[in-house]
Amino acid sequence: xxxxxxxxxxxxxxxxxxxxxxxxxxxxxxxxxxxxxxxxxxxxxxxxxxxxxxxxxxxxxxxxxxxxxxxxxx
Ligand SMILES: [Zn+2]
Numbered sequence: 001x002x003x004x005x006x007x008x009x010x011x012x013x014x015x016x017x018x019x020x021x022x023x024x025x026x027x028x029x030x031x032x033x034x035x036x037x038x039x040x041x042x043x044x045x046x047x048x049x050x051x052x053x054x055x056x057x058x059x060x061x062x063x064x065x066x067x068x069x070x071x072x073x074x
Contacts, residue, residue: 002047028040030052032049032051032052033051033052033054033055034052034055035055035056035059037051037052037055038052038053038055038056038059
């Protein structure tokens, strides 16, 4: 587990405790288990959870697989 500074911990607690701003452009809930969720973890500079790591892995694998099969016309 990565070690957090007090400030980071405080921020985390605030993030969790805060209510979502309406139409929140900044703090959307993370869609865990999706590639987008993984990106959100990264964007927040935190370690992605296992679900998101897995989704990212599958996403990348699919992308490479598609490249191989698709002949690169897109
Ligand atoms: Zn996640």
